[in-house]
Amino acid sequence: MIRYAYQGTGFEGWEERLQALPPALCSALLRDMIRIRVIEEEIERRYHQDQMKTPIHLVIGQEASSVGFCAALTREDLLYSGHRTHGAYLAKGGDLRGMLCEMHCRINGCAGSRGGSMHLIDKRAGMAGTSAIVGGAVPIAAGAALSLKLRGSDRVAAVFLGDAATEEGVVSETLNFAALKRLPMIFVCENNFYSVQSPLATRQPARDLHRWAAEHGVASVQVDGTNVLAAREAALAAVERARSGGGPSFIEARLYRFRAHGGAGDDSKTGYRDLEELHQWETVDPIRTYFDFLSRTQLADDRQRDAMYQAAMKEVADAFEFALASPNPEQKDLYTHVYSD
Amino acid sequence: MIRYAYQGTGFEGWEERLQALPPALCSALLRDMIRIRVIEEEIERRYHQDQMKTPIHLVIGQEASSVGFCAALTREDLLYSGHRTHGAYLAKGGDLRGMLCEMHCRINGCAGSRGGSMHLIDKRAGMAGTSAIVGGAVPIAAGAALSLKLRGSDRVAAVFLGDAATEEGVVSETLNFAALKRLPMIFVCENNFYSVQSPLATRQPARDLHRWAAEHGVASVQVDGTNVLAAREAALAAVERARSGGGPSFIEARLYRFRAHGGAGDDSKTGYRDLEELHQWETVDPIRTYFDFLSRTQLADDRQRDAMYQAAMKEVADAFEFALASPNPEQKDLYTHVYSD
Amino acid sequence: MPWDEGLVNSLVYEGPDPSEGRILSYAKAINEAFAIAMEHDPSVIVLGQGVDDPSAMFGTTRGLQARFGGARIFDTPVAEESIMGVCTGAAMNGLRPVYMHNRPDFILLAFNQLVTHASKVHFMDNGQTNVPMVVWAAIGRGWGSGAQHSQSIQGLLLGVPGLKIVMPSTPADAKGLLLSAIADNNPVLVFEHRWLMKKDGVVPEGHYRIPLGEGVVRRRGTDLTVVGASHAIELASQAATRLAKEGIEAEVIDLRTVKPIDEAIIEESLGKTGRLVVVDTGWAMGGVCAEIGCLAAEKWFHLLQAPVRRIALPDVPSPAGFTLEQFYYPDVERIQAIMRGLARQ
Amino acid sequence: MPWDEGLVNSLVYEGPDPSEGRILSYAKAINEAFAIAMEHDPSVIVLGQGVDDPSAMFGTTRGLQARFGGARIFDTPVAEESIMGVCTGAAMNGLRPVYMHNRPDFILLAFNQLVTHASKVHFMDNGQTNVPMVVWAAIGRGWGSGAQHSQSIQGLLLGVPGLKIVMPSTPADAKGLLLSAIADNNPVLVFEHRWLMKKDGVVPEGHYRIPLGEGVVRRRGTDLTVVGASHAIELASQAATRLAKEGIEAEVIDLRTVKPIDEAIIEESLGKTGRLVVVDTGWAMGGVCAEIGCLAAEKWFHLLQAPVRRIALPDVPSPAGFTLEQFYYPDVERIQAIMRGLARQ
Ligand SMILES: Cc1ncc(C[n+]2csc(CCOP(=O)(O)OP(=O)(O)O)c2C)c(N)n1
Ligand SMILES: Cc1ncc(C[n+]2csc(CCOP(=O)(O)OP(=O)(O)O)c2C)c(N)n1
Ligand SMILES: [Mg+2]
Numbered sequence A, B: 001m002i003r004y005a006y007q008g009t010g011f012e013g014w015e016e017r018l019q020a021l022p023p024a025l026c027s028a029l030l031r032d033m034i035r036i037r038v039i040e041e042e043i044e045r046r047y048h049q050d051q052m053k054t055p056i057h058l059v060i061g062q063e064a065s066s067v068g069f070c071a072a073l074t075r076e077d078l079l080y081s082g083h084r085t086h087g088a089y090l091a092k093g094g095d096l097r098g099m100l101c102e103m104h105c106r107i108n109g110c111a112g113s114r115g116g117s118m119h120l121i122d123k124r125a126g127m128a129g130t131s132a133i134v135g136g137a138v139p140i141a142a143g144a145a146l147s148l149k150l151r152g153s154d155r156v157a158a159v160f161l162g163d164a165a166t167e168e169g170v171v172s173e174t175l176n177f178a179a180l181k182r183l184p185m186i187f188v189c190e191n192n193f194y195s196v197q198s199p200l201a202t203r204q205p206a207r208d209l210h211r212w213a214a215e216h217g218v219a220s221v222q223v224d225g226t227n228v229l230a231a232r233e234a235a236l237a238a239v240e241r242a243r244s245g246g247g248p249s250f251i252e253a254r255l256y257r258f259r260a261h262g263g264a265g266d267d268s269k270t271g272y273r274d275l276e277e278l279h280q281w282e283t284v285d286p287i288r289t290y291f292d293f294l295s296r297t298q299l300a301d302d303r304q305r306d307a308m309y310q311a312a313m314k315e316v317a318d319a320f321e322f323a324l325a326s327p328n329p330e331q332k333d334l335y336t337h338v339y340s341d
Numbered sequence C, D: 001m002p003w004d005e006g007l008v009n010s011l012v013y014e015g016p017d018p019s020e021g022r023i024l025s026y027a028k029a030i031n032e033a034f035a036i037a038m039e040h041d042p043s044v045i046v047l048g049q050g051v052d053d054p055s056a057m058f059g060t061t062r063g064l065q066a067r068f069g070g071a072r073i074f075d076t077p078v079a080e081e082s083i084m085g086v087c088t089g090a091a092m093n094g095l096r097p098v099y100m101h102n103r104p105d106f107i108l109l110a111f112n113q114l115v116t117h118a119s120k121v122h123f124m125d126n127g128q129t130n131v132p133m134v135v136w137a138a139i140g141r142g143w144g145s146g147a148q149h150s151q152s153i154q155g156l157l158l159g160v161p162g163l164k165i166v167m168p169s170t171p172a173d174a175k176g177l178l179l180s181a182i183a184d185n186n187p188v189l190v191f192e193h194r195w196l197m198k199k200d201g202v203v204p205e206g207h208y209r210i211p212l213g214e215g216v217v218r219r220r221g222t223d224l225t226v227v228g229a230s231h232a233i234e235l236a237s238q239a240a241t242r243l244a245k246e247g248i249e250a251e252v253i254d255l256r257t258v259k260p261i262d263e264a265i266i267e268e269s270l271g272k273t274g275r276l277v278v279v280d281t282g283w284a285m286g287g288v289c290a291e292i293g294c295l296a297a298e299k300w301f302h303l304l305q306a307p308v309r310r311i312a313l314p315d316v317p318s319p320a321g322f323t324l325e326q327f328y329y330p331d332v333e334r335i336q337a338i339m340r341g342l343a344r345q
C-alpha cells in the first residue's frame, strides 16, 4: 500500500526555464548530485567493514534537495543541519576528506573525531553547524541570521530540517522569532514522510506543513523535492527575499529517502513502509529524472554522466584511502576544547 | 495612542439569542461576574496590608471570559489554568475560603500554603491544576483529556492560556497532539495583548492566533472576550464537539486586563501601555456592558445588581475573616507530600 | 550488523547458572514486566517515539501493541516537552503512563515538565493529586554518537525533590524494578543501559517487585566498598572478581535506585571496610558520585580510613570517535587499578 | 510596596565604608557593567523578556536601550528554548549575547539548547566555533511564589562540561564578574540573588574584571572554613561575625564562581581549620554542596578533622507560604548553630 504517493509532475513544463540557465550550471547540478550519490553508496558499501564507527544517515534519494537548495547559496552563506547531514555538508562545499576522516574517527576529521557523522562541519565552506537533536539546529540558525542582520551583512543563514522537526515546539518558536525580526533566514523542510520508522500520520493530523509555517508569518511554499531545478528556484527566491530585507522563508520539499533511517541498506521489509511505496519513489529518482530531462534536451549524454560517476568514484576512493591512513587521536586530545580560551 | 483597540460590536444583535436563554442563567452569568469582581477588588484593596504574602494576578476586566467559558462546563469537567488563575478557580466553582486561606498562607488553604495564588486548585470543583510557567498547564490538560478519552468518559478538559503562551513551543506541540488524537479538549486563549509589560507586537509578527491554531488541525474561532454570552456560546460549541468525539477546539478571546500584570492597581502610568487604551476598554467593561444589555431587555435592574454586589461583599468579608482566623502551617507540614505513598 | 551491535554482543558477562531458574535477557525481562503490568492494571499505558515500530525499543516493547492495542501502547510525535506534560496530566487523572526514550538526551527537552511540573504537582497541591508515571530511557555509551546522544543525566536530576531514579544492572532487577516503578505513585525515572540489553540472567516468572530505594550486596568483601548502579556496577563487579585473585576482597553494592539512596547498606559496608569507591555512568562532577562521596564525608566520616574515590566521566562532553571513547569511559582495568590503589592505601 | 519588597528592604547588610570608595547598589553595579561592556564592545547584545520594560530587570538594564538602541537590547517572545538557541547561534557568529531571565526556573525550558548545544558546540566541532554568551537569571527566595518560581538550579548544571557558573555576593563582584562573563568565550551562567539587588557596596569605577574561577577569603579564621557563594555566603558571613563574639573564628570563603571551583583556596583554608561547612542557595542533594563535600572527602581527606556539614535546601520543593518558607530556608541563626556545633566537635 502506498501511503505517501509522489504527487509531483517531474520536469513537465520545465523546458523553457531550463533553456534560460547556463549549461554549465545545469550539468554542475547533475554532477553534484551524482557525486553525493557515489559517496553515499561507497559509505554504504563499506559500512559493514566496521571501520566507520559512527551512525550514518544516508541522503540517497534526497540529493536534489541537498544540491538544489545549496545551489542558491554562496560559500559565505551559513548552513545548518540536523542529523541527516552528509548531503548538506557536501553540497555546501565541505571537504570530503575531512568528512571521511571524521567518519573513521581520525584526528584530522572535520570535527577532530568528536563529532561523528552527525556533526560534519566545515566553516571554510560555510557549513556552520549541526545538531543531532531533532530541531536543535533551527534556533541556532536563527541566531546566526540575527547576527548577520545586526552586523549589516547581506549573507543569509539556512537550515535543513526534517518533517519530524516541525513537531518540536522550538521550530514553531523560531518561525515566530524569525518572522518577528524579519531575519535573513531560510527553513528548508525536507518532508520525507517518516521519522525513523514512524509515518507522518502517526505523528501529525492531516495538515500542510508549509501552510502551518505560513501562519507563523513566514513566507512559505511547497516544492517537489525530487526536482533539483524546482528546489533551486524556490531557494533562489528565498535567498533574494532574505538578502533584500524581506525576511525569512520556509520551503517544504516533498521527497523520499531510499534507505533506512540510519545505517546501510533499506529496511522497508521490516514492514513500517511498503516496498511498493519505495519503488514508486524510485521511479522518480532525482538523479535519473534530471539526467533524462537533460538528455531529452541535449544538455547531457551518457558519456558525460559516466564521466561524472568515474570522477566521483576516483575522488571517493582517494578520500577513503586518505582517511584510512590518517592518525587516530591520542588520549590528550580528549581534553582539548572543553573550554575556549 | 491606542495600540490594541476594541474591535468587537458589544451585544449588538444578541437580543434574539438572549431571549432563547433561561432568565435564571442570564442573571447567574451577571452574578458570577460581579462576584469575581468584588472578590478581586477586595483582594486588591487589602493587598497592601501585607497579609497576603503571595503574588497576585487579578482578572479584573476579564471576568466575561472566566464566567462565560466555565458556564459551558460541568462541575465534573476538568479545568487547568496558568498564573492568572483567580477567575478560572472561582468560575469553575472553587471554594472561596480555600482560596483566601491559600492567599494568606494558612494550612487550610486550598493548596495547604504550598501553592500561593498561582496554584489554586479544588479537585471537587474540577479545578484540576495550574502552572506558574507560561504554557506549562497546556500539555497537562491534554494529558487529562487523553485520560478521559481512553477511559471512555464523556467529560472534557479545558485550559486557559494567555496570548504569550502561544509563543511557547509546547503549545504548538500540544495543539498538534490534541488534533492528532482528537482529544476532548478546549484551549481558551485569553488574548489581552500583553505579557507582563510587553505588547504583542514586540513578541509576535502580525498574525491571527486562532488561524495559527487552526493550521495545527484544531477547530478554531475568535470571540469577543468582553461578551459573556459570546464566550459561553463558543465554549458550548467546543464542548459539544469534544463530547461528541469531534476533537479539540481553540478559542481566542480578545479582552483586556484593567490592572497591572501582577499586584494591586494599574501600572499604565509606567508607560508600557497608554491610559487611553485602558480607558477605551473600560468603556466595554464586561460587567457593565452585560448589565446594560440585560436591563435594556428587562432581564435585570439596578436593585438586582446591587443585591448581587451586596451578597458578594458579604461572602468575601466572611471568607477573609475566616482566612485571617485560620491556623498557620507548622514545621512538620513542610515535609509532607514530597512523595505520594 | 553495525559495529556497535558487534561491540555489545562481544561484551562478556558472567553466565547465569540455569539451575537457578529461567534465563532471560535483560531486554526480554523488561518486555515481560510491561506485559505483566499492562495485563494486571488497565490504567498502564506505554508511549514514546517508535515504541510500536519494528525495532520495538531494543525489543522491550515487542508484541505489546498486538496484545494490548494501539490505544494503550502508541507512537508519539517528536515533541518531548509536550508529551512529558501529557503524561503528567494523564497520570494526574487515573492513568499510569510509561514514557519511553531511546536516549536520555531527549529528556532534556522536557526538563520543564519533568522538573518543574511532574515532580512537584503532588507537593504543590498539598497531596490532592499524584503523578504515577515512569520515564524510561536507554543510556548509550561508546557507540560513536557523540556528545548529544550519550549523556547520562541522572546526576542532573538527582537533586530534584519528588523524583525517584532507578538504574538496574541485572535482568531480574530490570523486571522487578520496572514493576515497582510502574506501581509507584510518583514520577520515576528508569535508566537502562544499552550495553546491558543483551545480558542474560535468571529472571523469576510472574509478578514480583523490587522495592525502590533498596540496594543489594552483589559481592561480600572486607577490604573496600564499591557503590554504584547500572552498567558501572557491572564493570566494578568484574574488577572485583579480578581483584579477588590478587587477594583483595571488595564489597560491591548495587544501589539499583540512586534516588532515594539506600544509605543504610552503604553505612553498614563502610563499617567493615572503611574505604569507599563510588562508580557511575555519568559525569563525576556534581552527580551521583558527588552525592555519595559527600554523604560519606558528612555521615560516615568516622568510618572512613582513606579518601573516597569516584570513578565516572571526566568534566568533558562525550566524544564520538571510537579511540577517544576508549579514553573517555572507565573500563574494568581502570576501575580495578583504582580499587587496588585504594585497598592498599 | 508589596510585602516582599518590604522584606528585601528590611534586610540588614553590613554598611560599606564610604571612605573606601564610591558606593553603589548591587543592581546599579550590574547596570554599570552592562553599560561598560556595551560601550566597549559593539558585539555585546542584551535580550530577554522585559529587559526594556519599565521595571528593567530589577533596574539592571535601566537606560540601556535609550543609549544603545533597540537593535542591541531588546525584548523577546516568551519562548525560552528557541531564544537560548538564538543566543547560541548568535554567539557562534560574532555576537556576545546576554540572555536575561527574571527567574532561573525559566532556564529549565531551555536545557536542551543550553546543556546539549551551547555547552558542547566548541568541543564537538573541535574548537572551530566558540559560544561567548551569558545566561543571566535572578534567583528568588521567600517571596511566596512557590515551587515553580524559586528554584536555584546551579546544582543541576554543575555537572555539565563546558559551562561556567557565576554567583556573586557583593556589588563590586557582581560588576567585575559580569564583565568577565561577557568577555569569556564560553557559555557562562550568572545567577544573581534577588535579595542582594538592593545591597550597597563600594564599587570601583570603570572597567575591571574579576577572574572566573577565583574565590576570595571574606573573613579570616582558624576554627572552621565556610565555603559558598551568593546570598548563602552573605548569611554565613553574618553568622561568622556573630560567632566571633562567642570566640569562634570562622574563615569565610566566597567562591564567586561555582564552576570552575577554586579548589586551591579551599584546600589552603582546610589546612588551617580542618573543618568544613558548605553553604548554597540550592538543594543540598547532588549539587554544589555535594560536589565540594565530596572533593573534601576525596582530595583533602587527610586535612579533615571532623565531618563535613552542608547547609542548603532540604529534598523538598519550595513552598509558597510565608510560614513554611521560614522553615524551608536556612537563616543566620540556623547557620550559626551548625557552624558552632562543628567548631566545637
Ligand atoms: C529531540 C529528539 N528526539 C528524538 C530524536 C531521535 N531521532 C533521531 S533522527 C529522528 C527522525 C527525525 O525525522 P525527520 O526530522 O523527519 O528527519 P529524517 O530522519 O526523516 O531526515 C529521530 C526521531 C532526536 N534525535 N532528537
Ligand atoms: C516559561 C515562562 N516564562 C516567563 C514567565 C514569566 N511570566 C509570568 S506571567 C507572564 C506573562 C504571560 O502573558 P500571557 O500568557 O499573555 O498571560 P497574561 O498574564 O496576559 O494573562 C510571564 C512572561 C513564566 N512564568 N514562565
Ligand atoms: Mg523525515
Ligand SMILES: [Mg+2]
Pocket (backbone or CB within 6 Å): B162, B163, B164, B190, B191, B192, B193, B194, B195, B196
Ligand atoms: Mg496576555
